[in-house]
Amino acid sequence: MQINQTRLAERIQTLGAIGTDPQGGLTRLPFTKEEKEAKDLIKQYMQEANLHVTEDQVGNLFGTRQGQGTNRKTVLFGSHIDTVYNGGKYDGAAGVLTAIEVMQTLAENNATHDDDLTIVVFTDEEGARFSSGMLGSQALIGNWTEDMLQTTADKNGVTIAEAMQTYGYQAEKIDTVQLDGESLRCFLELHIEQGKVLEQEDTSVGYATGIVGIRWLNVTITGEADHAGTTPMNLRKDALTGASEIIQAIETKASTYPSLVATVGQLSVKPNGINIIPGEISFTLDTRDLDDVLLDQFVEEIHQTVETITEKRGLNAHIDQLNRAESIATSQHVNEALESSLKKNQLKVVSLPSGAGHDVMNMASLTDVGLIFIRTKDGISHHPNEFASDSDLADGAQVMLDTIIQLAEQKKEHD
Secondary structure (H helix, E strand, O other): OOOOOOHHHHHHHHOOOOOOOOOOOOOOOOOOOHHHHHHHHHHHHHHOOEEEEEOOOOOOOOOOOEEOOOOOEEEEEEOOOOOOOOOOOOOOOHHHHHHHHHHHHHOOOOOOOOOOOEEEEEOOOOEEEEHHHHHHHHHHHOOHHHHHHOOOOOOOOOOOHHHHHHOOOOHHHHHHHHHOOHHHHEEEEEEEEEOOOOHHHHOOOOEEEOOOOEEEEEEEEEEOOOEEEEEEEEEOOOHHHHHHHHHHHHHHHHHOOOOOOEEEOEEEOOOOOOOOOOOHHHHHHHHEEEHHHHHHHHHHHHHHHHHHHHHHHOEEEEEEEEEEEEEOOHHHHHHHHHHHHHHHHHOOEEEEEEEEOOOHHHHHHHOOEEEEEEOOHHHHOOOOOOOHHHHHHHHHHHHHHHHHHHHOHHHHHHH
């Protein structure tokens, strides 16, 4: 069975036209009209692939093809279609559309398989709107409560629950969406690499051996807003200069670790006036490493650094943890199936760790998992210039198809 490269490429472009912004990229945030338009298109594609389409109460979308085996489980695969602000058209969307292409190819060839096959389109993987990523997959593993949905808000003060309600979802039914891991055979995600390893290896497709742990923090520094002209330097409690010293220390400390990375990505200044000493600063910290012990050690160092610097400057500080994801290892038998598919398609076998977080991290708490990577031009992602070629995407879809067929028939060995 061969996937249809032309159809896949056309669908990438069609979906990529939804949510275009003035900067030339895509902004498709959760619980918005742009996301609804994209979901409606995905539902149409699922129906064209003869899938049974359902949606849960947080907006996760599912398309199922029934298996023919007895005592069957579900091979789950998919990704997301939300974006960061001014993002690209391949992040997440490539995984969803290749999954649909796999299903449509199976339907066109009247293929049979033991297990049920289900595509999942996760809600709010990026976390761009509510600064708390992977809402959909977190809900599927039971990590969200109604209270959390009622209290987590975007920069305009709209809570997740309120945003959900606008599009017909019910926060009070969050408990109904959790999946039973016993019902799953495995989970497989395809994603652009968002790095340069596959380019350096001169190959189109690879797979991940594991995914880094992630910690997101929000740090608030409070001083005293005052007149910029009448307040002597030695009497100031400038929240911004204190935050600047902390941010510089974060960079310095992160550089002492062999593979850890740390990024301050958002910064809010209040009152934000040209002639007012800043009284309050909030900034986010995104830090990642494959070693969770080292990652927690670094976060503790940052807590101590914040305390030391603010105490020295007469400032106050508060730190909130926005998100915590443990590092995971992908599953050996899934990786063996991926290697077999790569060899079948005469592709180089390349494996690498993932420095980016994906929904597969959460699914690993329920079932065996695998992660396919597609070569990304110049490693660029979260940017309008993000690009994966049609032929590379087709290679990835073919590897996924061949792998899914293997996984859906492995009952005796792994039950």
